[in-house]
Amino acid sequence: MKKNDTNKSRRTFLKTATASSIAATAPASMFYIKDAFAAEDFRNNPKDSKTVTLGFNVPQSGAYADEGADELRAFKLAVKHLNGEGDGGMMNTMKPSMLKGNGILGKKVAYVTGDTQTKSDAARASAKRMIEKDGALMISGGSSSGVAIAVQGLCQEMGTIFMAGLTHSNDTTGKDKRRYGFRHFFNTEMSGASLGPVLEKEYGNERTAYHLTADYTWGWSQQGSIKKYTEELGWKTKAAVKTPVGAGDFSQFITPVLNSGADVLVLNHYGKDMVNSLTQAVQFGLRDKQVNGKDFQIVVPLFSRLMAQGAGDNIKGILGSTNWNWSLKDAGSQAFVKSFGKEYGNPPSQAAHTCYVQTLLYANACEMAGTFYPPEVIKTLEGYKFDGMGNGATEYRAEDHQCFKDVLVVRGNEKPSSQFDLLEVVQEVPRAQVEYDASLLGGELGPYKV
Amino acid sequence: MKNLFKSNMSIMLVFSAIVLTAPIWLTPLGANYPDLLQKFAIFGLFAVGYNILFGLTGYLSFGHAAFLGVGSYTAVWSLKLLSMNVFLGIILGTIMSGIFALAIGYLSLRRSGIYFSILTLAFAQMAYSLAYSVLTPITNGETGLQIAANDPRYLDSLVGISQQGQGIPSTNFFGVLLKSWDGYFGFYFAAVILILGFYLSLRVFRSPFGLKLRAIKSNQTRMTYTGFNTRPYLLSAFVISGMYAGLAGSLMVAIDPLAGAERMQWTASGEVVLMTILGGVGTLIGPMLGAVVIKYFENIFSALNNSELHQVFNFLPSFLEETMVFIVSPFVGSGWHLTLGALFMLVVIFLPGGMMEGVTKINSFLKRKFGKTDAEESDVSIQQEVQAKAQQGGE
Numbered sequence: 001m002k003k004n005d006t007n008k009s010r011r012t013f014l015k016t017a018t019a020s021s022i023a024a025t026a027p028a029s030m031f032y033i034k035d036a037f038a039a040e041d042f043r044n045n046p047k048d049s050k051t052v053t054l055g056f057n058v059p060q061s062g063a064y065a066d067e068g069a070d071e072l073r074a075f076k077l078a079v080k081h082l083n084g085e086g087d088g089g090m091m092n093t094m095k096p097s098m099l100k101g102n103g104i105l106g107k108k109v110a111y112v113t114g115d116t117q118t119k120s121d122a123a124r125a126s127a128k129r130m131i132e133k134d135g136a137l138m139i140s141g142g143s144s145s146g147v148a149i150a151v152q153g154l155c156q157e158m159g160t161i162f163m164a165g166l167t168h169s170n171d172t173t174g175k176d177k178r179r180y181g182f183r184h185f186f187n188t189e190m191s192g193a194s195l196g197p198v199l200e201k202e203y204g205n206e207r208t209a210y211h212l213t214a215d216y217t218w219g220w221s222q223q224g225s226i227k228k229y230t231e232e233l234g235w236k237t238k239a240a241v242k243t244p245v246g247a248g249d250f251s252q253f254i255t256p257v258l259n260s261g262a263d264v265l266v267l268n269h270y271g272k273d274m275v276n277s278l279t280q281a282v283q284f285g286l287r288d289k290q291v292n293g294k295d296f297q298i299v300v301p302l303f304s305r306l307m308a309q310g311a312g313d314n315i316k317g318i319l320g321s322t323n324w325n326w327s328l329k330d331a332g333s334q335a336f337v338k339s340f341g342k343e344y345g346n347p348p349s350q351a352a353h354t355c356y357v358q359t360l361l362y363a364n365a366c367e368m369a370g371t372f373y374p375p376e377v378i379k380t381l382e383g384y385k386f387d388g389m390g391n392g393a394t395e396y397r398a399e400d401h402q403c404f405k406d407v408l409v410v411r412g413n414e415k416p417s418s419q420f421d422l423l424e425v426v427q428e429v430p431r432a433q434v435e436y437d438a439s440l441l442g443g444e445l446g447p448y449k450v
Numbered sequence: 451m452k453n454l455f456k457s458n459m460s461i462m463l464v465f466s467a468i469v470l471t472a473p474i475w476l477t478p479l480g481a482n483y484p485d486l487l488q489k490f491a492i493f494g495l496f497a498v499g500y501n502i503l504f505g506l507t508g509y510l511s512f513g514h515a516a517f518l519g520v521g522s523y524t525a526v527w528s529l530k531l532l533s534m535n536v537f538l539g540i541i542l543g544t545i546m547s548g549i550f551a552l553a554i555g556y557l558s559l560r561r562s563g564i565y566f567s568i569l570t571l572a573f574a575q576m577a578y579s580l581a582y583s584v585l586t587p588i589t590n591g592e593t594g595l596q597i598a599a600n601d602p603r604y605l606d607s608l609v610g611i612s613q614q615g616q617g618i619p620s621t622n623f624f625g626v627l628l629k630s631w632d633g634y635f636g637f638y639f640a641a642v643i644l645i646l647g648f649y650l651s652l653r654v655f656r657s658p659f660g661l662k663l664r665a666i667k668s669n670q671t672r673m674t675y676t677g678f679n680t681r682p683y684l685l686s687a688f689v690i691s692g693m694y695a696g697l698a699g700s701l702m703v704a705i706d707p708l709a710g711a712e713r714m715q716w717t718a719s720g721e722v723v724l725m726t727i728l729g730g731v732g733t734l735i736g737p738m739l740g741a742v743v744i745k746y747f748e749n750i751f752s753a754l755n756n757s758e759l760h761q762v763f764n765f766l767p768s769f770l771e772e773t774m775v776f777i778v779s780p781f782v783g784s785g786w787h788l789t790l791g792a793l794f795m796l797v798v799i800f801l802p803g804g805m806m807e808g809v810t811k812i813n814s815f816l817k818r819k820f821g822k823t824d825a826e827e828s829d830v831s832i833q834q835e836v837q838a839k840a841q842q843g844g845e
Contacts, residue, residue, distance in 0.1 A: 060784050115752060115784060120708060121712060124708065125485060125749065129483065146592055153596055154706070156618065215592055217592075242583060444600075
């Protein structure tokens with residue numbers, strides 16, 4: 001990594017500024033009144049600073065570490081593109097776009113990173129560090145819905161915008177939605193709605209499902225959605241067993257599936273958990289079995305190429321849904337894959353894609369609002385329609401801050417042409433099919449000004 | 451050491467001064483921001499309380515995180531059901547963890563030594579599993595328990611405080627928001643409680659009760675032979691330190707209203723043991739020092755990356771700079787555990803009494819060097835002690 005002189009001056013500035021302000025506030029803070037600032041001032045206002053700092057909070061350890069590492073790559077690439085370095089990636093295909101490649105609002109983009117450890121406490125601590133110490137103006141990232149919801153709540157409290165990374169639970173933009181939180185990624189409701197018809201076509205209407213579910217908000221949410229849509233088809237649900245996150249060994253959960261009478265195993269797992277549970281399920285011979293006169297099937301509702309890579313041959317022929325895949329042929333995806341590949345030598349994952357897009361969307365919203373003042377940026381993002389970012393025409397719905405766009409149903413590739421060509425797109429499910437009413441998931445966004 | 455801090459008063463004054471000025475002397479170390487300061491105070495309190503059990507009686511509990519967690523969950527429920535005033539939450543959290551400590555202590559203290567440690571560990575893991583999956587309706591499992599805008603808060607609505615439609619309310623202490631003064635109020639709030647807690651621990655250390663606990667540590671069998679029933683004393687020490695943990699847990703919630711099961715995991719219990727040993731078992735200030743060092747590593751060292759290292763070493767010629775960064779980089783960032791482990795090993799091998807032993811050694815070295823007698827220089831050495839402590843805290 002090369003030296004960054006502007007960053008250095010920012011640090012020195014910050015140091016002197018905090019030192020002197022602390023010296024002043026220690027006794028003077030007694031007289032500090034919350035709303036004494038001018039109306040337009042806000043936390044971490046960059047004012048005359050030449051740089052603006054973004055905070056990237058990703059899991060660098062634990063079950064979701066692979067996704068976290070790829071997210072961080074995408075963030076770094078996005079910062080590069082925003083600062084006018086590299087080939088610009090999706091900045092060239094995004095429309096409408098006001099990004100000029102000179103940072104955000106003329107300020108060079110700097111960034112700080114943190115490790116969420118896929119734990120709510122640790123994630124909040126590192127987000128707080130980035131906001132309070134490093135002066136981050138926006139927090140992004142996260143590869144677990146539990147973490148995303150915890151950090152989103154914190155960001156609402158702190159008045160800092162949170163551009164969620166990979167989080168798939170309905171609750172992120174449902175029950176636990178926040179005014180300061182935005183999600184580009186799809187959710188389990190959309191997974192269910194898109195997978196349902198494909199499952200019916202492939203496996204028929206008379207199936208009995210057995211769920212293994214990661215025991216936290218995302219697992220519960222996905223289990224609920226898949227159950228809802230498969231039972232609409234006439235499927236039965238034999239059992240739904242919750243498994244701890246990061247369990248490593250799933251054999252004790254898989255053994256009972258063999259004789260349960262179920263003929264479909266739904267794995268509501270993600271990351272290394274899914275790699276482990278799927279590998280073990282295949283090793284136990286589930287896929288070679290015949291139950292109720294039908295071939296036993298495994299479904300992984302949330303798929304990613306990184307997981308496919310980890311699971312190897314076991315993934316072949318298995319159905320799932322995904323937010324984005326690098327094999328898409330539209331101009332935006334192509335531009336992103338090209339510049340990511342040039343930088344890192346491999347294609348980006350869906351986690352990388354959503355994080356990259358979120359960063360550009362935030363930057364663009366600041367440009368459009370003409371200010372970093374969060375309430376204005378939020379109003380710009382709400383109801384914002386854009387295209388050219390890999391998922392076709394997309395809209396940030398104002399009511400719940402959820403992006404609505406096409407969803408991909410994919411299948412593990414039987415004959416991969418390269419080590420990255422692991423997922424074959426079965427269907428691009430149009431946005432209309434996965435759209436739902438915002439009141440379905442409840443929740444309350446809260447105030448613009450905090 | 452013994453003759454340095456004769457009066458409780460002088461110790462408390464020095465201690466309070468150090469704690470309350472933490473935002474100033476931690477600034478050059480890059481640790482002056484509310485969240486970390488609050489952590490220093492809260493985990494300091496946790497360690498100070500833990501030391502009452504481990505430091506005085508020598509009973510090594512591996513399950514204190516369970517009490518921390520119980521305090522946290524109770525406090526969140528108090529915020530949800532009763533009032534956003536953290537006063538109630540803190541009181542209830544402390545009491546509830548006291549009750550838990552009484553039950554667990556009553557059972558575990560039937561054994562001593564390693565069996566006691568294993569029993570507490572088992573209970574804490576049970577509490578963790580309960581919180582993680584069995585009691586999901588109460589604890590919200592892995593996701594963690596948070597407050598919501600539409601929680602009932604019966605006491606608040608009784609008094610007529612309604613925050614409907616304004617999003618999620620913030621915690622307050624009789625009207626003052628914990629997040630005011632840019633978050634520094636939360637720190638001072640925790641700091642004052644830490645000072646009170648420290649004072650209590652000081653009184654315990656210097657009371658006949660504390661003496662009995664120490665006697666248990668030095669020879670429990672002999673105590674029993676002299677006709678002393680040691681169990682009630684042990685149990686009181688266990689409950690007191692459990693309540694300290696609960697207090698720390700509810701303080702965490704007061705400042706940041708969220709409780710997660712991972713707070714109760716055995717790693718969290720192990721952390722407080724590390725803090726105490728690193729700082730100095732059985733010393734008054736040591737555990738607090740250990741807490742500061744470990745939290746500093748966890749939050750600051752873990753966030754260093756290569757570009758910041760380059761800045762640190764950029765006074766060197768470029769090839770030396772590269773070498774230094776290459777050598778140091780595995781020890782910062784995600785490798786911070788490595789540094790902490792190395793430090794822990796060094797302390798345990800060379801300073802078995804913890805960092806406080808180092809302080810004492812420096813002190814006596816200085817004495818020998820300047821050839822002063824104890825009587826002449828008690829004032830001077832208090833200052834040296836304080837400075838040494840401040841430096842230690844930062845390393």
